[in-house]
Amino acid sequence: MIWSQLKGIVGYLDVLLVFVFFLFITCTALAGRVFWPFHPWGLWGVIQPTEKVYYELEVADARGTRLRYDQNAAPPILPTQLHQLGEIFIEPKNILRREQLARFLLDRANAHRNERLAGGPSSTWVKFPAREFGTTWTRADLEACGPFTQIVASKRRAELPASGPGGPTVTVIAESSWP
Amino acid sequence: MTIFINYFARATRASSLNLAVARVIICLYGAWKVATYPFVDLAGWPAFIFQAHRLARFTPGGMQAWWIIGEQILIVACLLLVAIGWRRAWAIPIGACLLAHLAVLNYPIVNEKTFLPIVYFLIFYGLFRQTDSFTWDRYRESSQRGAAELQASLQNPRPAAGVELNSLKWFLVTLGLIYFFTGWCKIRIGQLDQFAAWAVPENMRLILEHNALYHIHHVPPLMEWLRTHPWALWPMGLGTLVLELGFVVAILARRRITIFMFALAAMHLGILLTMGLNYLSDMAILYLAFVPWDSVVARLSRGRSLRVVYDGECLFCMRTLLAFKKADQTGGLRFVPASQLSEHPDLPASLDYDQAMYVFDETGRAHRGYHGFCALVEYFMPLRPAVGLLRSRPVASVGERIYAWVARNRGRISTCRLG
Numbered sequence: 001m002i003w004s005q006l007k008g009i010v011g012y013l014d015v016l017l018v019f020v021f022f023l024f025i026t027c028t029a030l031a032g033r034v035f036w037p038f039h040p041w042g043l044w045g046v047i048q049p050t051e052k053v054y055y056e057l058e059v060a061d062a063r064g065t066r067l068r069y070d071q072n073a074a075p076p077i078l079p080t081q082l083h084q085l086g087e088i089f090i091e092p093k094n095i096l097r098r099e100q101l102a103r104f105l106l107d108r109a110n111a112h113r114n115e116r117l118a119g120g121p122s123s124t125w126v127k128f129p130a131r132e133f134g135t136t137w138t139r140a141d142l143e144a145c146g147p148f149t150q151i152v153a154s155k156r157r158a159e160l161p162a163s164g165p166g167g168p169t170v171t172v173i174a175e176s177s178w179p
Numbered sequence: 180m181t182i183f184i185n186y187f188a189r190a191t192r193a194s195s196l197n198l199a200v201a202r203v204i205i206c207l208y209g210a211w212k213v214a215t216y217p218f219v220d221l222a223g224w225p226a227f228i229f230q231a232h233r234l235a236r237f238t239p240g241g242m243q244a245w246w247i248i249g250e251q252i253l254i255v256a257c258l259l260l261v262a263i264g265w266r267r268a269w270a271i272p273i274g275a276c277l278l279a280h281l282a283v284l285n286y287p288i289v290n291e292k293t294f295l296p297i298v299y300f301l302i303f304y305g306l307f308r309q310t311d312s313f314t315w316d317r318y319r320e321s322s323q324r325g326a327a328e329l330q331a332s333l334q335n336p337r338p339a340a341g342v343e344l345n346s347l348k349w350f351l352v353t354l355g356l357i358y359f360f361t362g363w364c365k366i367r368i369g370q371l372d373q374f375a376a377w378a379v380p381e382n383m384r385l386i387l388e389h390n391a392l393y394h395i396h397h398v399p400p401l402m403e404w405l406r407t408h409p410w411a412l413w414p415m416g417l418g419t420l421v422l423e424l425g426f427v428v429a430i431l432a433r434r435r436i437t438i439f440m441f442a443l444a445a446m447h448l449g450i451l452l453t454m455g456l457n458y459l460s461d462m463a464i465l466y467l468a469f470v471p472w473d474s475v476v477a478r479l480s481r482g483r484s485l486r487v488v489y490d491g492e493c494l495f496c497m498r499t500l501l502a503f504k505k506a507d508q509t510g511g512l513r514f515v516p517a518s519q520l521s522e523h524p525d526l527p528a529s530l531d532y533d534q535a536m537y538v539f540d541e542t543g544r545a546h547r548g549y550h551g552f553c554a555l556v557e558y559f560m561p562l563r564p565a566v567g568l569l570r571s572r573p574v575a576s577v578g579e580r581i582y583a584w585v586a587r588n589r590g591r592i593s594t595c596r597l598g
Contacts, residue, residue, distance in 0.1 A: 014306050018349055021302065025353065029360035036234060037279040037299075039292050041357050045364030047376060048385035054393055068396065074224075075217035076289050080394050100225045108223075127215040131293060133455040135396045160388040162381040165407050168392055 052158045053173070055086025059109045060177070061146035069151075070137045073112035074105060079134035089153030089176050102151045102178035109148045117142055152177045183440040183469040186348035188433035191341040192473055194505055198344050199264075199313035201468035202304060206262035208464045209278070209297040210255045218247050218281055224288060232287035242284060254278050261301070264314020271305035293461045299353050300346075300468070307346040312505055321498045329497035333504055333514040351436075351469060355427030358443070362423025378416030380409045387453060395455035402453045415449065422446055440466050472561075477508035479560030484511040487555065488526065488537040491516030493589045496536065503555050512558065535586055549575065549582035 028038035057069040071079050085101065092098040115121050116137060155174040161167070184197070222244035229235060229242070257274030260266050275298050282294035304311075311317070321329070365377040376382065387405065391398045405411055426439045444466065447459035487503075489496050500514060515523055517532040530537055530545065538551035546554040550570075557566040568574055 014345075017306055018303075021299075021349075022352075022356070025356055029356075029363070032364075034234065034286075036237065036283045036286075037295055039295060040364070041292070041360040042364035043361050044386055045361075045367075045377075047382055048389050050385065052389060052392070075220045076285060076291070078289050078394075079396060081289055083393055094227075097225070097227050100227065104223065104225055125215045128212040129457055129460045131291065131457050132394055133457060134394070158392055160385055160392070162384050163409060167398065167406075168388055170392075 048160070050160050050162055052160060054156055054158065055083050055090055056154045056156055057082050057086045057089070057105070058152040058154070059106070059148040060150040060152050062149050063146065065145045066152060067137060067141055067145055068135070069105065069109065070112065071132075071134050072136050074108040078130070078132040080132065086153045086155075089151070089178065090155045090174055099178065106148060106151055106178075109151075113137070113142055113148065150177050150179065181435065181471055181474070182437045183466065184347075184471050185430055185433060185436045186344055186351050186469070187430045190343045190345055190348040192344055192471075193341050193508065194473055195311050195313060195342045195344065196473045196476065196506055196508065197471060198304075198311050198342075198347060200470075200472040201300075201347060202264070202311060203262050204464065204467050205297060205300050206258040209294075210258040210262070212294070212297070212461075213251060213258070213278065213281070214255050216251075216285075218251050218285060219244050221284055221288060222247055229284070229287050234283050234286055237280060237283040247281070247284070250277050250281050254281065261304070264311065264316055267305070267308050267314065267316055271301050271308065275301035275305065293458070296354065296357070296461070296465055300350050300465075303346040303349045303353070307344075310342050310344060310346070312342075313502065318498060318502065321501060322494070324498075326492060326494060326497070329494065329501065330491055330516060332501055333497060347468060351430055352427070354465065355430040358423045359427040362420055365420060366424070375417060375420065378413070378420050380412035380416070383412035383416045384409060390454045390456070397455070399453060399455055405453065415453075418442070419446060436469070440469070473508050476506070476559055476561060480507075480509055480511060480558055482511075483509075483558060484513070484541055485554060485558055486513045486515055486523070486526070486539045487551070488515045488517055488520065488532055488539070490533070490536070490589065491518050495585070495589050503558075506559060512555075535582070548586065549578045552578075552582065 024035065024038045028035045029040050029042075032040045032042060034040065058066045059069055060066045069082055071077050071082055074082075077085075085105075088098055088101055112121075116139065153176050154172050157171050157173055159169040222242050226242075254274055254277045257270040257277070260270040261274060278294055278301070279298050282291065282298070285291050285294075308314075324332075366375075384405070387402050391402060422439065422442050426436070426443065429436050429439050444459065444463055447462055450456050451459050487500060489500055491497070503512060504514065515526070520526060520528060520532065525543075526539060527545070530547075535548035536551045538546040538554040540546070540554060553566055553569045553575075556562050556569060569578065
């Protein structure tokens, strides 16, 4: 008797938990805010403007030769979030933070450069495919460039075409480097 | 034939085989994804990036590499335990909580969401885990059952009521909602008179250009083609809205979802080819949870029948055979206790049934002991590739010895309730 009542309560608990789960997943999506582990799941949900101001991160060697920062140098970051880090350099709210981040990115870039020139990185495991396939440094890119000595961030404006065969036109608005 | 099941329309199946296969697929996928993801590199990132994030409450006291590796190992261990169905009562909550935690540590750096469906699956699987009978936990529980009960289970036909796979039902609704919210945020941006403002070719083109500039830094060949063939952007935009918004409607309206699943996979392939963004490898694996594996097994083993003669006093033997019985979707497996051999005059009486299990195939050919076990595995066609390995000389040699040891000691094993 007690056992069957307990089973009944557990059954109701399952229903309640399922209800709470769907309540949270729905409210999070409608509110457009993350309430971990629930996410709004809004992807590309805006009408895109024809003009975009964005940030770019590059590394430069002693001669000033530049390469766009390779996301593989500082895993697990992806290209999208690298652009967002560029803002920290152009519009720094905290100089110490900028230096800390620049030192980290520069160290990682040189380590990755050395690894690539030595034939790596080698992995014993077959990795699960990444979410974004950005471009990566080739051996030729790295051979044309010495060890990296600077992080260069730039604020850029891109005119994006809504039609026609051409690509975007990009102009640099501001630039900052470290050190 | 239904290729993907709408569990919201009908969650009841004859057995829990589909849930077991979904459990194994998603847990092994999760284990692979977690084990090879560079979580440990998060430890080197400047702490302020995490502390400045609105989810900073999940990263108390910074992140040490040893702590992250420890969590990663624990998650993989939990997922592997759930995959084999052992100690699920604690492996599921620990695995789900730790995975949600590692995923949120990662979120401030990379905004990665693809670990969440694994967490959601674990939540629903954990809530309804009792329905899964293909687990090591269930095998252990069968040690509480007596010989008569086990024998009755082996010889009785499958219960007519079937099993309600609620975990797959709610997981399917969750996936449907994820797509719906992705589509919802696209249509709510327009006014009512601009319902499809998002899907117009100009906006589609700008999305592609924005992505190439900002996300992947190159123009994929298909995107290059679309630049000169903008008419193709119309079906892409509208198709995306219809699929994202319509999938959950089809689920809740209890309609067939096979076309939606294939179309969504095609959509992800299109996104991969035009935008270089890969959600396909995650979603395609999750879709496999809704394949009717029981129908696949039934179709492949249709027309086959085996008779298994076993020791009706050996609890260990019966518990093991019960797993095969549960996986049998066509009823082609029949189990005969050696003590009831007289009721089957067509079976040879002179064999050493007290020494080993015998499996007789449709032609009457007898497979003894370990080879009988191989014949049972071979009966399930999807497992057939494993049979070649099981019958290869080195594996068979070891297998025969193990079988012989188990057969010699089965009385003791049963008494000790091994497993």
